[in-house]
Amino acid sequence: MREIFEAELRQVGDDLIAMSRQVESAVTRAGKALLEADLQLAQEVIASDHQIDASHRDLDERCVHLLAQQAPVATDLRIVVSALRMSATLERMGDLARHVAEVARGRYPAHAIAGAAEPTFAAMAQAANEVARQVTTLLASRDLELAEAVEKGDDRLDDLHQETFAAILGPEWSGTTQEAVDITLVGRYYERFGDHAVSIARRIVFLVTGDQFEKEQR
């Protein structure tokens, strides 16, 4: 029984890592599509979001099945419930990557983000790619230093998000309202993406340190 449970739990962990890789790929391609006004890439990201949704559903079913069949308690239960939540968070991160791609597609053949705002969004895209990569590695390694790196990446995204407002609300802004709207929305998508990455990082810290705490009590 215990062996089956542990194999299933490993599978849940592997599914989360695979899902995180899908998100990493989506956000990286979405950022490239946005900055390079690459319509085909944008459409690929939009079309492949349903795969992330499917992974989310499969993972959830696996977790509910595990709860029903194995009735885990203590740390095991906490892991399964956390997996349910991380799966929902990753699904949402995939949606946000899709939203970025949708803005790129909506403005094609023009660049949605152009002019003075471009370097800020290039930096945001890079920061988002990095936190996505760190989340994948953190899920696999449970190396808590990565959790700290995710927090820092999110701080960076927040700072850049503030920069975008400073740019469009400053006296030198001469863009169109459509550009202001796009900057506002895409900035918000990236800012939320960072928040979700942090929520996953904190769940893993909680799981690892809670586990250590329990072992120390034995």
Add this chain to the structure above:
Amino acid sequence: MREIFEAELRQVGDDLIAMSRQVESAVTRAGKALLEADLQLAQEVIASDHQIDASHRDLDERCVHLLAQQAPVATDLRIVVSALRMSATLERMGDLARHVAEVARGRYPAHAIAGAAEPTFAAMAQAANEVARQVTTLLASRDLELAEAVEKGDDRLDDLHQETFAAILGPEWSGTTQEAVDITLVGRYYERFGDHAVSIARRIVFLVTGDQFEKEQR
């Protein structure tokens, strides 16, 4: 054992209803604060969001405790897992109400939403209040007609959201960039609020019809 379980499950249901009432109050007050530039009301909404967060944590703990102590299966398990998800969704709806209040506070003593956009946002606020109220009643009554009403309310929010873009991107728009940013953000908050209400409505439909399906199979 079964009696204890059913009492605890009822408590989870009551907690969700109470949490939904908190959200309903927050979004209603946030909309009023936004439209009337009421600083005190905005601050009240912002300050009370931590109560919704606390309800969320308590409800989650109760659900995890229930899973650990009672190891529910089938419909019972589905109810507890759904409660975990609905609690997270309600918490997020509370955040969105707070975000609306934060915009109102940030522009005070000016109105964040003024001029031609005002009627659209008055309609959005009203639609959001209604779906919030319908979610509370749906959680209590499980009357599936209300689930349909929530879907319609969300459609209305989506239409109004599109209207906000039409207004700021139209040739008659003469507002400032700050106004365009606020309209973009608050429109997005209300649109997401509606999405979350729909996600709760669908979960309840799934629970009720799944339950009926199981009863019919017996």
